[in-house]
Amino acid sequence: MESKAKFVEDRKKRAVVKTHGIDNAATFEHPASFQATTGRPDKTSLKDFIDECDIEILSLNDEEIVFDLVGAEPPLANALRRILIAEIPTMAIEKVNMWQNTSIIPDENLAHRIGLVPIKADPREFEEHTALTQAEVEEGVDDTTRYTGDDCLKFKLHVRCTKKDPNAPMVINNTFDEERLYNNPNVYASHLTWEPLGNQRTKYPTPESEPKALYPDILIAKLRPGQEIEMELFCEKGTGKTHAKWSPVSTAYYRLVPDIRFKREIVGEDAKELKRLCPVGVFDIEDIGGIKKAVVGDARKCTTCRECIRPAKFADVVDLGKWKDRFEFHVETVGHYRPEELVVEALKKLKEKTVHWLEVIQQESASGAEEK
Amino acid sequence: MSSSRKEMPPPPQEGDGNDFHELYNEAKLSQPIKKIEEKWKLVPAFLRLRGLVKQHIDSFNHFLNVDIKQVIKANELITSEADPKFYMKFTYISIEKPKIEEDCESHQLYPNECRIRDLTYAATITVDLEYTKGDRIYIKKGVSIGRMPMMLGASNCWLNNMSNDMLARNKECPYDPRGYFIIKGVEKVLLIQEQMSKNRIIIEQDPKKNFCAQVTSSTYTTKSRTTIVHKNEKFYLKHNTLAEDIPIVVAFKAMGMQCDQEVAQIIGTEPMYLEGLALSLQECSQLNILTQSQALEYMGSKVKTVKAFGPSKSKTPSDEARDILRNVVLAHIPLSKHHMPYFQKCRYMGLMIRRVIEAVNDPTKLDDKDYYGNKRLELAGQLISLLFEDLFKRFQFDLQKQIDSALSRTGARRDNFDAITCIRQDTITSGLEMAIASGNWVLKRFKMERIGVTQPLSRLSYIAAIGMMTRINSQFEKTRKISGPRALQPSHWGILCPADTPEGESCGLVKNLALTTHVTTDCPEAPLHRICIDLGMEDAALLGGDELYSKEHVLIFLNGQPIGVHKQPQKFVRNFRFLRKRGRIQEFVSIYLNDQQNCIYIASDGGRLVRPLLVVEKGKLKLQQRDIEDLSLGLKDFNDFLKEGLIEYLDVNEENNALIALNEELLSREHTTHMEIDPFTILGCVAGLIPYPHHNQSPRNTYQCAMGKQAIGTCGYNQLNRVDTLLYLMVYPQKPLVKTRTIEINNFEKLPAGQNASVAIMSYSGYDIEDAVILNRSSLDRGFARALYVRRYQADIKRYSNGSADVIMPATLPKEKHRQGMFKKFHALDQSGVARVGEALNSGDIFINKYAPVQLADAANQTLSKPNHQPSDNFEYKPRPEAYKGANPAYVDRVIMTSTQEDPFLIKVITRQTRVPEIGDKFSSRHGQKGVVGLIVPQEDMPFSERNGWCPDLVMNPHGFPSRMTVGKMIELISGKAGVLTGACKYGTAFSGDPVEEMGKLLVKNGYSYDGKDVLMSGISGEILPCFVFSGPIYYQRLKHMVQDKMHSRARGPKSTLTRQPTEGRSRDGGLRLGEMERDCLIGYGAANLLLERLMISSDQFVVWVCGKCGFIGYEGMCSYCKSGEQVCSVKMPYACKLLLQELQSMNIRTQIKLADV
Known part of the structure; x- marks a missing residue:
């Protein structure tokens, strides 16, 4: 009986990396998946889930949060990841009025580049801009005139490259001395200047609170004497679903936490060899009574390079497992939000969506009941 | 670098006391030879010297600086039939640098200006003249006779030796391969043409399986092919000018050989050759031809009569035969001044017969036509030289005609006649321009008619451009299903790319040069002949047939002609190569010993393919690691290695005398003579x-070679300044x-x-x-x-002979102003009537608002009566706008307004689209x-x-x-x-x-x-x-094929006027054809009504009134033949059918339609 329970437990919780692939990778969601073995359907209760599910923060800094999502199943973890990538709104430049562009970058490519510059502004303080209706489009309404302080941030970019010494000859083939010879040979994100709309000046009174480009050293274009870029930029609130520029994360991913075991003890030279095989140093050697024995040091270091199971003698001994209900999340922010805030926002969004679908289902069943 | 240098073992010191032991140290000898690191660095060093497209430029430079002077020398004199005292002599020719004269002002012409303004990048050809005027001799220097299109990067091109900085200023890319021409703003490449060697004997089997020896003679004046056929055990001379094959002994006799013994001796007196010749000798005696005059008469009777010559100066048949023997048969063999003028030709023919006899007895001695040593490449220089000579002759002919007519006049006009005024420049200018622009090389003199010699340079990507410059076109017919010339040959190793060839019909016929291939240019023969004699060669002129072919010594050929014999072939070859290594002989001259034929072949002609190889002596590379280090430090270059004898150029034939190791492991002490620089050089640059x-x-790899040329990328540092019709970036x-x-x-x-x-x-x-x-x-x-999709549109503002001109105007004409709805399409225009830069163009938007004049009937009279009147009042203008077409909007990138030499006003609008996949x-x-x-x-x-x-x-x-x-x-x-x-x-x-x-x-x-x-x-x-x-x-x-340019659908749309059927093709918004096979399917399925709908109702259904009585087509309710409407019925048929009936009727073919009730 006990072995049966262990078998089910293993099947449910542990995927195993083999040389040919990953065994037992699938999730068993259905309560009756193991009914034949155990003789009864699994218990599924919200309470159990609430008891089991947990978040353990492993590390946190300005850029990245690493945490374990425990006791959850892939759909939940994946939903969180997908929301992080595609559904948390940020502010990004969406519309451009190009007044002058004599640089070598064509207008639309310059606009595209500038759209990808992350903007430091809290999107929670903005509303979504309502798109033009078809009728308005046909009428030729200029969308940029409809922006207000509530749904838009306006920037200006006006850079002109000149020679530092007006009498200097026009040097063409120089790539080394540009900063010394010219004013503004490079257009950086720091050249963006914020222009308050509506009551934004009072909203962001200090230079620190002012909206600006997150990173001042992003190169937008290169200029040479006589070239000029002048444009008005309008930020909108949007999500990564529409365009990658609104995505608040550099990357958000998770992995299954490794669980490495030995099927039997590895001692002596073999232990040394195993330790040497692993390029990231998962294995350690413990000296117990003169017998050198291989032990798993830090399983989390494992990158699943499978070097340890490459030699035939280890393939059956080293058991490279992965917990299927333990997700090591990595969320790296672009900078709009703090990483921990991002996770909270994502969970909020997930909740919002769940509530929405709950309502839909309830309405459906209500109307269905009425019909009956 | 310095540290690695220290680790190197000290170079073995020569003359050291340990030398002896070093040499006989067994252990040392069996050690593997150390690999030379970074040997490949020689390849860029070679390419710096001989570049990927350097062969084009070298060849053209040779033409500009050497060949053209020889052309002039060969055609230097013009005389007049009208005045025997008159002469005009071209003493010197030179080509300037490209310049253009406009508005009486001359300025330097750079390639980019040519591209933008649709000009030809050409330089003036000037000559120095010496001619008579009256009784005096005048010398005139620097007279222009036309313009020579200039190859970019050639010695007379501005870009030659230009610094990168200057190139940038002139809007040129430093990595541009150059080596092409710009004709009327279009970049044209003269593809390398592959041909059989000239002036060499090729032994092959003709279609009837007869053995024959063939020689294509080529000199400055003539080109002809002479064949000796072995037919029914007998030998015949075959030539284009002869209607029938001439028995060879007759030909010998016609060339002054007196007895059979002489004939036999010149071929060889070994039994094999005598036996082979016996029947031919017999045939001659059967024909009863014993003397030279008899033989000439016999030959004369077989000469093809050429009609075109008109009233020829009635030559006797034997004179004609003599002329042919003298000038046409084996034209490349000179006549000697001695008592037997044809001796050299006889000897050459004897050699040909010898080779045929050998081949008959041993078919392995047949030559392989596809062997690359038998091929020569013709490059831009040679092609242009041929053309230029032809045009120069035409120019002289025209000039002579004019001078003749001027000199045949009398009086003061004749005395004051200055021949220089007759020089017309456009014969040569337009002749060259036309030939390069169209790619049609038509030279009547040589009966040469080639099409597709030039191609517009593909600027799709940089690789496409380079790939084009290394392309080789062969003359074979593409349609013939022959595998021989298409197959990859062992002799292609290292000189032609094994992967880069197109698929389909021209597979294997179009080839590409390998990375380190160089194509030679002509090198003078006389010094080589001199060197051969100095090396102990016995001159062939002093030897008879027997002595020539003796087994004791080998026969030496220089560019296909036997020049002498030598007793010690190995020594001769070794010495010759030694002189070449020392630089006494040009590095591209090849010499090789053919053991089978017991001959030494020396070649110095142009168009051979050579490649550099590392020299190996005694199983060791002469190149040392420190040489490579010197190379990377810039202390030495490729030429230094050549001079030091570390590297040698071998052509395809000389490779047969070499044993070339692929790498160090394969070096063997005894036999290896050379080693590859690096095996990757067998591939081309694509x-x-x-x-x-x-x-x-x-x-x-072959597929990738085709696809790499379609990849969207960068085409040059000047890509944003280029004005190509289509550019993908x-x-x-x-x-x-x-x-x-x-x-x-x-x-x-x-x-x-x-x-x-x-x-x-x-x-x-x-x-x-x-x-x-x-x-x-x-x-x-x-x-x-x-990707960026950049497209050019252009319109020229023409002036017409009646004084009117096209106009461009802003927005719309005042008259049309009331049509408010039409205004939208003018939104992009500025005050001048051309679109503003940066403006978005949607489908239908006008970007050049051009109007063309239409003359009114009475306006013509008005202009006559009031000549000073403003012309614009007299013309009605019709809109001829340039409008943008395309589903997605494009932006105006640049607008160029300029003038060409023909058009005073030309507008180019360049649009741009950014395309996301x-x-x-x-x-x-x-x-x-x-x-x-x-x-x-x-x-x-x-x-x-x-x-x-x-x-x-x-x-x-x-x-x-x-x-x-x-x-x-x-x-x-x-x-x-x-x-x-x-x-x-x-x-x-x-x-x-x-x-x-x-x-x-x-x-x-x-x-x-x-x-x-x-x-x-x-x-x-x-x-x-x-x-x-x-x-x-x-x-x-990303390849250039994008759905946006291809997707197409249509519900209703335009129909062609003649048949009233839907038009064809995407560009005409055509319909999708339900073709024969689709029709078959519908028939097979039995879907008759669907078929009817597709083929008639949805296409060109037409109601025709047919008279039931006479069967003719009438019109509504009436038959004009029967003059009644009694039995006229309406019938639905395809309009094309009705058209056919009427067309037949108009050809007096009666077509009747019989009507019946269904």
């Missing part, structure tokens, strides 16, 4: 882009992570065409079947594979693996790596591998991945790239699996994928 090509199935091109030496050498890194895509090789959705790829939407959002666009890796985009997937749906969140840009289906066997692509992925992890580019150079085992070790070191397979998580379900996925970076090219 095939050189492929990483690990030696791991691919060979056709895949990549917005963010990247240099490949896995590169090759060739990539570094041909500057592909500087002007790349593609991006390093993160690829996961796995099955995803179902939208990746049949080679489709899946793209990541976020990658596209961030700029992956974004969409479903259906074509992509390809560098291994002939093309595919279209099947689906674009949001990033969150893409699989991601559990290692670091890595997510593919592109997903490729693994089914693309098993049948294609492009293992190189897999290795590229692994090397690329290793390169990314270690932060360095890896090499996939052919035969010597970074080994995959090493790359695997690097992967492991960085915590990845050695096989490149990673654990991915599904982006859709969130579960771990049960398989490992092969993933990493692969260099992907």
Whole structure:
């Protein structure tokens, strides 16, 4: 009986990396998946889930949060990841009025580049801009005139490259001395200047609170004497679903936490060899009574390079497992939000969506009941 | 570098006391020879000297500086039939640098101006003249006789030796290959033409399986082919000018040989040759031809009568025969001044017969026509030289005619006549221009008529342009299904690229040069002849047949002509090569000993293919590691190595005397004479882009060679200033992570065409079947594979002879102003009537608002009566606007207003579109693996790596591998991945790239699996994928085929006027044809009504009134034949059918329609 329970437990919780692939990778969601073995359907209760599910923060800094999502199943973890990538709104430049562009970058490519510059502004303080209706489009309404302080941030970019010494000859083939010879040979994100709309000046009174480009050293274009870029930029609130520029994360991913075991003890030279095989140093050697024995040091270091199971003698001994209900999340922010805030926002969004679908289902069943 | 130098063992000191022991140290001798590191550096050094397109430029320079002077010398004199005292002599010719004279002002003409203004990049040809005027001799210098299109980069081109800085100022790209011409703003390349060698004996079998010896003679004045056929055991002379084959002994007699013994001796007196000749001698005596005059008479009677000559100066048949023998048969063999003028020709013919007899007795002695040593390449210089000579002759002919007519006049006009005024420049100017522009090389003199000699230079990508410059066109007919000339030959090794050839009809006929091939130019023969004599050669002029062919010594040929014999062939060859190494003989002159034929062949003619090889002596390379170090430090260059004898050029024939080792391991002490610089040089510059090509199935490399030319990338540093009709440019091109030496050498890194895509090789959705790829939407959002599509439109503002001219106007004419709805299409125009720069153009928008005048009937009279009246009042103007067509908007990039030499006003509008990849666009890796985009997937749906969140840009289906066997692509992925992890580019150079085992070790070191397979998580379900996925970076090219340019649909639309059927083709918004095979299907299925609907109702249904009585077509209710409407019925038929009936009727063919009730 006990072995049966262990078998089910293993099947449910542990995927195993083999040389040919990953065994037992699938999730068993259905309560009756193991009914034949155990003789009864699994218990599924919200309470159990609430008891089991947990978040353990492993590390946190300005850029990245690493945490374990425990006791959850892939759909939940994946939903969180997908929301992080595609559904948390940020502010990004969406519309451009190009007044002058004599640089070598064509207008639309310059606009595209500038759209990808992350903007430091809290999107929670903005509303979504309502798109033009078809009728308005046909009428030729200029969308940029409809922006207000509530749904838009306006920037200006006006850079002109000149020679530092007006009498200097026009040097063409120089790539080394540009900063010394010219004013503004490079257009950086720091050249963006914020222009308050509506009551934004009072909203962001200090230079620190002012909206600006997150990173001042992003190169937008290169200029040479006589070239000029002048444009008005309008930020909108949007999500990564529409365009990658609104995505608040550099990357958000998770992995299954490794669980490495030995099927039997590895001692002596073999232990040394195993330790040497692993390029990231998962294995350690413990000296117990003169017998050198291989032990798993830090399983989390494992990158699943499978070097340890490459030699035939280890393939059956080293058991490279992965917990299927333990997700090591990595969320790296672009900078709009703090990483921990991002996770909270994502969970909020997930909740919002769940509530929405709950309502839909309830309405459906209500109307269905009425019909009956 | 310095540290590595210290580690080098000190160079062995010569004359050292240990020398003896060193030599006989067994252990040392058996040691493996140390590999020379970075030997490949010689290749860029070679290319710096001899460049990829240097052969074009060299050849043209040879023409400009040497050949053209010889052409003038050969045609220097003009005399007049009208005045025997008159003469005009061309004493000197030179070509200036390109300049243009406009508005009485001359300025330097640079290529970019030509491209923009549709001008020809040409320089004036000036001559120095000496001529008579009256009784005096005048000397005139620097008289212009026309303009010579100038090859870019040639010695007289402004760009020659120009610094990068100056090139940039003149809007030129420093990496541009040059070597092309600009004719009327279009860049034209003269393709290299492959031909059989001139003036060489080729033994082959004619279609009737007769053995024959063939020689194509070519001199400055004549080109002819002489054949000696072995037919029915007898020999015959065959020639175009002779209607019948002449028995060879008759020909010998006609050339002054007196007895059979003489004939036999000149061929050889060994029994084999005598036996072979016996029947021929017999035939001659049977014909009863004993003397020279008899023989000439006999020959004269067989001469083809040429009608075109008109009233010829009635020559006797024997004179005609003598003329032919003298000037046409074996024209390249000179006549001697001695008592027997034809002796050399006889000897040559004897040699031909000898070779045929040998071949008859041993068919292995037949020559291989496809052997590349028997081929010569004709380059721009030679082609232009031929053309120029022809035009110069025509120019002189015209000049002479004018002078004749002027001099045949009388009085003061004749005395004051200055011949210089008759010089017309446009014969040569337009002749050259036309030939290069059209590619039609028509030379009546040589009966040469070639089409497609030039092609517009493809500027799709940089590689396309270079690929075109190294292309070789052969003269064979494309339609013939022959495999011989198409096959890859062993003699192509190292000189022609084995991979780069097109598929389809011209497969194997169009070839490409390998990386280190050089094409020679002509080198004078006289000094070589002199050197041969100095080396102890006995002059052939002093020897008879027997002595010539004696086994005691070998016969020496210089450019196909026997010049003498030598008793010690090995020594002679060795000495000759020694002199060449010492620089006493030009490095490209080849000498080789043919043991089989017991001959030495020396060749100095142009068009041979040579390649550099490392010299090996006593099983050791003469090149040392320190030489390579000197090279990389810039202390020495390729020429120094050549002078020091470390490197030698070998042509295809001389390679037969060499044993060339592939690498150090294959060096053998006794026999090896040379070693390859690096094996990757057997590939051309296009095939050189492929990483690990030696791991691919060979056709895949060929496919990639075709596809690399279609890749969107960068075409030059001046690409944004170019005004080509169509340009595809990549917005963010990247240099490949896995590169090759060739990539570094041909500057592909500087002007790349593609991006390093993160690829996961796995099955995803179902939208990746049949080679489709899946793209990541976020990658596209961030700029992956974004391309610019730049297109030029132009309009010229013409002036008409009646004084009117086209006009361009802003917006609309006042008259049309009331039509408010039409205003939208004018929105892009500025005050001058041309679109503003930066303006968006939608379909139908006008960007050049041009109006053309239409003369009114009474306006013509008005102009006559009031000549000073403003012309514009007299004309009605009709709109002739240039409007934008296309589903997606484009932006006006540039507007150029300029003038050409013909048109005073030309407007060019350049539009630009940025194109993000969409479903259906074509992509390809560098291994002939093309595919279209099947689906674009949001990033969150893409699989991601559990290692670091890595997510593919592109997903490729693994089914693309098993049948294609492009293992190189897999290795590229692994090397690329290793390169990314270690932060360095890896090499996939052919035969010597970074080994995959090493790359695997690097992967492991960085915590990845050695096989490149990673654990991915599904982006859709969130579960771990049960398989490992092969993933990493692969260099992907976006190809120029995009759906936007191809998609097409139509419900209703235009019909052609004649048949009233829907038009054909996308450009005319045509319908989709239900063709014969589709028709067959519908018939087979029995869908008669569907067939009727498709073929008639939806196409060209027409109601015709048919008279039931006479069967003719009438009109509504009436038959004009029967003059009644009684039995006239309406019938529905295709309009095309009605048209056919009427056309037949108009040809007096009566077609009747019989009507019956159904």
